Amino acid sequence: MDRIIVDHSIRTILNAARRRFEAAAAISHAAVACAAAGQTAKAATIANGMDDDLDEADQLLNAMAAISRLTKEGRDR
Numbered sequence: 001m002d003r004i005i006v007d008h009s010i011r012t013i014l015n016a017a018r019r020r021f022e023a024a025a026a027i028s029h030a031a032v033a034c035a036a037a038g039q040t041a042k043a044a045t046i047a048n049g050m051d052d053d054l055d056e057a058d059q060l061l062n063a064m065a066a067i068s069r070l071t072k073e074g075r076d077r
Helices: 003-036 040-047 050-076
Strands: none
Touching: 003 040, 003 050
């Protein structure tokens, strides 16, 4: 795989994962604020909203690791 394409792909994936983590962090801050205000049930409901963002970030990081592994294996041959 062309090194330029690999580097661009990894940067793109990392930026996408960062956006998902930032979205999850914003939700987490809202949940913490609710919990601090004594609304723990609402905080738990809000915190559940992080699932999709965290799952997507995990999938993106797995894709990046696969690209990295395949690239390394290609160089080792």
